[in-house]
Amino acid sequence: MxxxxxxxxxKEELMxxxxxxxxxxxxxxxxxxLVLEGVDCVFGYPGGAVLYIYDAMHGFSDFNHVxxxxxxxxxxxxxxxxxxxxxxxxxxATSGPGATNLVTGIATAYMDSVPLVVITGNVISxxxxxxxxxxxxxxxxxxxxxxHSYLVRDVDDLARIIHEAFHIANTGRKGPVLxxxxxxxxxxxxxxxxxxxxxxxxxxxxxxPNKLQVDKMIKAITEAERPLILAGGGVxxxxxxxELHEFVKKTDIPxxxxxxxxxxxxxxxxxxLGMPGMHGTYTANKSIQKADLLIxxxxxxxxxVTGKLSGFAPHAKIIHIDxxxxxxxxxxxxxxxxxxxxxxxxxxxxLQAKRADKADAWRAELLASKAQxxxxxxxxxxxxxxxxxxEMLHETTNGDAIVTTDVGQHQMWAAQFYKFNKPRSWVTSxxxxxxxxxxxxxxxxxxxNPDRLVISINGDGGMQMCAQxxxxxxxxxxxxxxxxxxxxVLGMVRQWQELIYDNRxxxxxxxGSPDFVKLAEAxxxxxxxxxNKEEAKAVWEEALRHPGPAVVEFVVRKEENVYPMVAQGSTxxxxxxxxxx
Amino acid sequence: MxxxxxxxxxxxxxxxxxxxxxxxxxxxxxxxxxTVGTSEEVGLSRMVIVTSGDEQTLEQITKQLYKxxxxxxxxxxxxxxxxxxxxALIKVSAEPATRPEIFGVVETFRAAVVDIGTHSxxxxxxxxxxxxxxxxxxxxxxxxxxxxxxxxxALNRGNSR
Ligand SMILES: Cc1ncc(C[n+]2csc(CCOP(=O)(O)OP(=O)(O)O)c2C)c(N)n1
Numbered sequence: 001m002x003x004x005x006x007x008x009x010x011k012e013e014l015m016x017x018x019x020x021x022x023x024x025x026x027x028x029x030x031x032x033x034l035v036l037e038g039v040d041c042v043f044g045y046p047g048g049a050v051l052y053i054y055d056a057m058h059g060f061s062d063f064n065h066v067x068x069x070x071x072x073x074x075x076x077x078x079x080x081x082x083x084x085x086x087x088x089x090x091x092x093a094t095s096g097p098g099a100t101n102l103v104t105g106i107a108t109a110y111m112d113s114v115p116l117v118v119i120t121g122n123v124i125s126x127x128x129x130x131x132x133x134x135x136x137x138x139x140x141x142x143x144x145x146x147x148h149s150y151l152v153r154d155v156d157d158l159a160r161i162i163h164e165a166f167h168i169a170n171t172g173r174k175g176p177v178l179x180x181x182x183x184x185x186x187x188x189x190x191x192x193x194x195x196x197x198x199x200x201x202x203x204x205x206x207x208x209p210n211k212l213q214v215d216k217m218i219k220a221i222t223e224a225e226r227p228l229i230l231a232g233g234g235v236x237x238x239x240x241x242x243e244l245h246e247f248v249k250k251t252d253i254p255x256x257x258x259x260x261x262x263x264x265x266x267x268x269x270x271x272x273l274g275m276p277g278m279h280g281t282y283t284a285n286k287s288i289q290k291a292d293l294l295i296x297x298x299x300x301x302x303x304x305v306t307g308k309l310s311g312f313a314p315h316a317k318i319i320h321i322d323x324x325x326x327x328x329x330x331x332x333x334x335x336x337x338x339x340x341x342x343x344x345x346x347x348x349x350x351l352q353a354k355r356a357d358k359a360d361a362w363r364a365e366l367l368a369s370k371a372q373x374x375x376x377x378x379x380x381x382x383x384x385x386x387x388x389x390x391e392m393l394h395e396t397t398n399g400d401a402i403v404t405t406d407v408g409q410h411q412m413w414a415a416q417f418y419k420f421n422k423p424r425s426w427v428t429s430x431x432x433x434x435x436x437x438x439x440x441x442x443x444x445x446x447x448x449n450p451d452r453l454v455i456s457i458n459g460d461g462g463m464q465m466c467a468q469x470x471x472x473x474x475x476x477x478x479x480x481x482x483x484x485x486x487x488x489v490l491g492m493v494r495q496w497q498e499l500i501y502d503n504r505x506x507x508x509x510x511x512g513s514p515d516f517v518k519l520a521e522a523x524x525x526x527x528x529x530x531x532n533k534e535e536a537k538a539v540w541e542e543a544l545r546h547p548g549p550a551v552v553e554f555v556v557r558k559e560e561n562v563y564p565m566v567a568q569g570s571t572x573x574x575x576x577x578x579x580x581x
Numbered sequence: 582m583x584x585x586x587x588x589x590x591x592x593x594x595x596x597x598x599x600x601x602x603x604x605x606x607x608x609x610x611x612x613x614x615x616t617v618g619t620s621e622e623v624g625l626s627r628m629v630i631v632t633s634g635d636e637q638t639l640e641q642i643t644k645q646l647y648k649x650x651x652x653x654x655x656x657x658x659x660x661x662x663x664x665x666x667x668x669a670l671i672k673v674s675a676e677p678a679t680r681p682e683i684f685g686v687v688e689t690f691r692a693a694v695v696d697i698g699t700h701s702x703x704x705x706x707x708x709x710x711x712x713x714x715x716x717x718x719x720x721x722x723x724x725x726x727x728x729x730x731x732x733x734x735a736l737n738r739g740n741s742r
Contacts, residue, residue, distance in 0.1 A: 168650060203650050325647070329637065330641060
């Protein structure tokens with residue numbers, strides 16, 4: 001208690017000190033502003049154009065700076081930090097190659113509406129546009145993948161711009177905001193006064209819904225015989241998971257959550273049908289196709305969810321709740337549009353929500369279907385099955401860990417077999433599907449949640465896209481448990497080539513991968529390998545007991561496929577069920 | 582497909598034209614013409630965009646434009662009566678013998694001859710798109726050497742806004 005009071009006091013004192021107007025450099029303005037925005041951790045990589053900024057960080061301790069080994073590692077870490085905490089993730093890179101190395105990470109965050117403030121340096125103002133050394137038009141390059149961006153032209157604007165950037169990133173539909181700071185701006189001095197208010201003309205996201213539309217929804221619910229909720233990432237981003245729970249309890253409507261919505265609703269509840277879409281549950285997909293009322297709460301009707309659009313939810317009246325008006329009607333025509341913040345909309349809806357009384361037969365039907373068609377796989381005693389490994393991870397952690405994934409089969413197995421009960425426990429690249437995301441995002445998630453267990457599930461392919469960040473786990477003692485489901489191939493590509501390209505396996509063989517245990521050890525991280533169930537249990541338990549970071553490689557069956565699967569171009573109830581018993 | 586004329590009031594920031602035109606390109610919206618200039622208020626520019634598409638496309642265009650932070654207002658001009666004007670400069674081959682004919686066309690269209698060379702004349706015409714199209718058609722037989730059109734700028738008539 002004493003220490004906590006002490007830190008509280010000193011934090012207050014620090015803030016007080018930083019708020020004092022003073023003539024300082026652009027770099028110092030940046031650092032002070034970040035602290036005043038509540039940033040406790042940034043990920044970055046220095047270079048010529050940000051030398052003044054890094055100089056100002058010399059001996060600076062008001063927030064943590066994690067030096068990654070690649071800018072891509074930095075931005076994915078910032079992204080994982082944001083997703084797992086709800087705060088804005090921050091990363092810093094230099095101009096030119098440093099900035100362009102961020103592009104994949106910015107696009108990843110943009111597609112999944114993750115709030116980031118991305119700081120890049122640029123060449124000095126007078127050299128901009130001359131093809132100067134390490135110059136890149138990063139605001140131009142990233143225009144389609146940022147919510148907004150700034151090229152700072154005057155140090156006097158800097159404090160305001162940073163404050164605006166945080167506001168824009170974390171309000172409305174969240175997203176990455178880029179601030180490009182020319183080198184001279186970070187060196188120039190001016191009088192710093194903290195900016196505390198923000199007024200951006202034309203920018204005021206609609207938070208409260210139109211009352212009439214909510215009334216229409218309530219009425220539709222009482223009339224529906226086969227109502228269904230489709231909840232997405234928007235529930236988690238708005239912090240509305242408790243309101244969602246209450247809404248489901250009050251209406252008694254079955255619910256399916258998208259990949260990004262996993263954790264928005266406790267997976268153990270009767271009404272939960274699992275995730276829909278390309279690799280979704282039989283019951284979730286069938287229920288969408290049969291529903292007469294589909295209430296979309298904070299999901300964006302991605303094509304991996306809808307399958308063939310023209311045949312999607314053919315009998316349903318569609319209600320769509322979203323903070324971003326442009327999402328409504330973008331892919332699926334909507335009968336009752338509700339623009340607003342999910343949490344606020346549900347709070348209001350909950351005041352009048354009534355049980356969907358006509359849906360008893362429907363509930364019984366779905367419950368039976370759910371019992372009959374769970375996710376399944378054929379287990380084996382000689383080979384390790386990836387699904388079995390994920391089930392083991394779930395059991396040994398009571399479903400309590402924060403799980404991040406890379407992209408591929410393992411991502412789908414993690415989504416299917418690790419059961420999520422809490423929001424912000426599931427970090428995955430849904431919209432862009434970015435390989436290389438899984439491991440660095442876990443570093444960020446762990447920085448945001450030092451006391452929670454963070455497991456990063458990767459394929460042997462994707463792990464090799466950002467493996468260099470093992471160094472920062474070792475140095476900073478970031479105790480992420482890195483799981484590699486090693487099937488020796490680019491598994492998801494193999495699956496498509498098998499099922500859709502007639503077993504023509506083209507360039508999917510990952511022979512020549514490093515010995516992952518040795519790779520881990522080379523970085524000073526503990527490494528483990530398992531090739532059968534017994535080893536798997538033993539090494540996993542040892543890894544969990546180990547206080548620091550660990551890499552655990554599970555050598556799994558190469559030919560395993562993810563089922564059910566909906567082929568592109570099919571409607572979502574046309575599922576290939578696979579060879580599961 | 583229906584043509585729509587919309588006005589987009591934007592913050593006069595560097596890159597704003599790129600943001601708007603980039604959005605159209607990226608999302609597969611059509612731009613038939615786009616003009617940009619200052620507006621009645623300092624710091625705000627007015628873009629007038631002629632586009633085509635069904636009602637749903639128009640709605641998406643509007644909503645997507647509103648997502649740009651620098652966009653203050655999107656006005657669907659052609660849903661109300663408008664005055665829409667375009668300017669064209671047309672350089673036509675003109676030998677002394679054909680000049681009177683060309684001047685005749687210019688006069689009927691209430692256009693103007695703004696330059697005369699030894700073998701050509703330059704015609705300036707202001708009007709709606711159809712009028713300029715018609716003018717161009719009529720001048721074609723004489724041989725159009727160069728042509729430059731500004732694209733449409735427009736305001737709603739009367740008090741409607
Ligand atoms: C950066 C990037 N490049 C390529 C792809 C295409 N892709 C999707 S899944 C996949 C295979 C992933 O293989 P691996 O990491 O071994 O995981 P597995 O599917 O075997 O679990 C590939 C190449 C991608 N999603 N991201």
